[in-house]
Amino acid sequence: MKIEHLKWIPRVLAMIFIFFLLQFSFSIFTSPILFWLKIKGFFIYSFPALMFLITLIYSWKYPKIGGIIFMVLGLIFTAYFHTYSIITSFFIITLPAMLIGGLFIYYSIKTKPAK
Numbered sequence: 001m002k003i004e005h006l007k008w009i010p011r012v013l014a015m016i017f018i019f020f021l022l023q024f025s026f027s028i029f030t031s032p033i034l035f036w037l038k039i040k041g042f043f044i045y046s047f048p049a050l051m052f053l054i055t056l057i058y059s060w061k062y063p064k065i066g067g068i069i070f071m072v073l074g075l076i077f078t079a080y081f082h083t084y085s086i087i088t089s090f091f092i093i094t095l096p097a098m099l100i101g102g103l104f105i106y107y108s109i110k111t112k113p114a115k
Contacts, residue, residue: 003110003111006106006107006110009103009107010067010103010104011056011059011060013099013103014052014055014056014059014070014100015056017096017097017100018049018052019049021048021052022049025042025049026042027045028042029042048077051073052070052097055069055073059104063104063108064108066101066104067103067104067107067108068105070097070098070101070104071097071098071101071102072101073097073101074094074098077093077094077097078090078093078094081093
C-alpha cells in the first residue's frame, strides 16, 4: 500500500465519524422549544463533534500527537457516556475514535524519516 493512501485513510474516516456525531446535534430542532434554546442546544450537542474536528485539524500537521489525542478522547467518551456498559454504543462511539487514533499513529510511524 502506498504511503499516500495511509495518509488519507484516517483523515477520511475521521471526517465520516465527525459527520456521524454531528447528526445527533440536529435532533434538537424537532423539539417544541424556543428557537434560541434550539440553537443553544445545537451547540451543546455539537461539542463532541467539535472536539474531534479540532483534533482532526491538529492531526493534519502532527499525526502522531493527533492520534494520541483521538485515543484519549475515545477513552474520555467511554467514561463520560458509559459506552462500556452497552456493547453497541461502545462499537459506535469508542471504537471508531480508537481506530482512527491508531491509524494516525501507524501513519506517523510508517512515514518517520530514516536517520
